[in-house]
Amino acid sequence: MPVWDGSSELSIRHAAEALTAGRLVAFPTETVYGLGARADADDAVAAIYAAKGRPRDHPLIVHVGSLEAASHFADLAALPVAHMLASQFWPGPLTLIVPRRPGVAGAAAGGQGSIGLRWPAHPVAQALLQAAAALGVAGVAAPSANRFGRVSPTLARHVVAEFGPELIVLDGGACRVGIESTIVDCTRAHPALLRPGMLERSLIESVLGEALREPGGAAPRAPGTLEAHYAPQARLRLMDSRMLQQALEVLQGGEPPKGLAVYSRTVRRVAPGIVFRAMPEQAADAARELFSVLRDFDAGGVRLIWVETPPPEPAWEGVRDRLQRAAAS
Numbered sequence: 001m002p003v004w005d006g007s008s009e010l011s012i013r014h015a016a017e018a019l020t021a022g023r024l025v026a027f028p029t030e031t032v033y034g035l036g037a038r039a040d041a042d043d044a045v046a047a048i049y050a051a052k053g054r055p056r057d058h059p060l061i062v063h064v065g066s067l068e069a070a071s072h073f074a075d076l077a078a079l080p081v082a083h084m085l086a087s088q089f090w091p092g093p094l095t096l097i098v099p100r101r102p103g104v105a106g107a108a109a110g111g112q113g114s115i116g117l118r119w120p121a122h123p124v125a126q127a128l129l130q131a132a133a134a135l136g137v138a139g140v141a142a143p144s145a146n147r148f149g150r151v152s153p154t155l156a157r158h159v160v161a162e163f164g165p166e167l168i169v170l171d172g173g174a175c176r177v178g179i180e181s182t183i184v185d186c187t188r189a190h191p192a193l194l195r196p197g198m199l200e201r202s203l204i205e206s207v208l209g210e211a212l213r214e215p216g217g218a219a220p221r222a223p224g225t226l227e228a229h230y231a232p233q234a235r236l237r238l239m240d241s242r243m244l245q246q247a248l249e250v251l252q253g254g255e256p257p258k259g260l261a262v263y264s265r266t267v268r269r270v271a272p273g274i275v276f277r278a279m280p281e282q283a284a285d286a287a288r289e290l291f292s293v294l295r296d297f298d299a300g301g302v303r304l305i306w307v308e309t310p311p312p313e314p315a316w317e318g319v320r321d322r323l324q325r326a327a328a329s
């Protein structure tokens with residue numbers, strides 16, 4: 001049985017035992033599903049890179065179930081900025097890049113002197129991480145459970161579609177946040193935002209008392225920060241509301257092109273033959289469904305997606321970022 005009920009204690013125990021034995025286990029977090037391996041076992045971590053087709057020098061996030069477990073990988077008490085953010089926002093959709101303790105999780109960190117740490121809020125993730133910790137596994141390295149460059153999974157069946165039926169997948173339902181965690185680099189004199197997410201920049205800044213810097217050239221390699229990433233199979237094009245309306249008007253009367261889909265907040269109807277999904281009014285709702293919508297389009301044979309550019313408001317920064325990267329592929 002590859003897909004296990006994440007709400008069952010027995011499943012959690014078996015999954016924790018599998019992780020401890022060095023096997024891969026996919027599990028839900030509040031952001032997206034992760035493909036996990038014990039962070040202290042180089043072989044297990046290597047299996048993640050192999051399964052994803054991910055370059056070895058792209059570091060993974062290590063997931064922990066407590067501040068104490070996080071301290072195994074980094075001296076958080078000695079890092080005021082990271083400590084402050086962790087106290088305020090963990091467990092939650094925030095990853096902190098911090099200096100790594102020498103000798104721990106080197107393979108998971110992709111050879112960097114730093115490490116990405118996150119204490120996720122999802123109850124299934126927490127149960128798994130705590131059960132693994134009880135077996136002596138302090139942290140679970142887990143990138144999003146998709147093949148390199150593809151859209152992150154927000155349902156257990158997305159993970160199965162990526163990796164097939166052999167992989168153990170804990171099913172925790174649909175991810176509440178829907179896009180990957182916000183990443184803050186705390187290894188510099190002034191913290192920088194490496195990847196926007198649904199934990200908004202302004203909230204982090206209000207805790208820090210300073211503006212987050214841009215990553216700049218010094219940022220280590222991070223697939224989530226590559227221009228072209230998070231791509232559906234279909235080509236995706238971002239257009240403002242007017243451009244989209246005009247493009248649709250041009251098509252009026254004629255035969256609609258095959259495999260065209262529209263995902264828009266202001267357009268509410270399209271000609272027959274065009275696939276349509278209404279983009280939600282609220283950023284949180286749009287984020288929650290975004291990757292699922294893109295996967296549905298792919299599954300329906302869509303080849304070109306016209307997406308209305310989301311509003312310029314701060315709440316939409318994470319969604320805008322993912323769509324811009326998808327459009328750049």
Ligand code: TXA
Pocket residue numbers: 029031032033034035058059060061095097109112114115116118142143144145179180181182183194220221222223224225
């Ligand atoms: O929400 C999330 O963050 C999900 C769930 C599963 O937790 N995980 C996720 O992992 O999105 P992944 O591997 O797809 O993206 C992790 C990002 C990458 O861009 C990676 O390069 C960056 O975090 N990262 C991890 N460790 C880093 C480090 N030491 N320095 C710089 N970037 C790092």
Ligand code: MG
Pocket residue numbers: 143144152223224
């Ligand atoms: Mg990813």
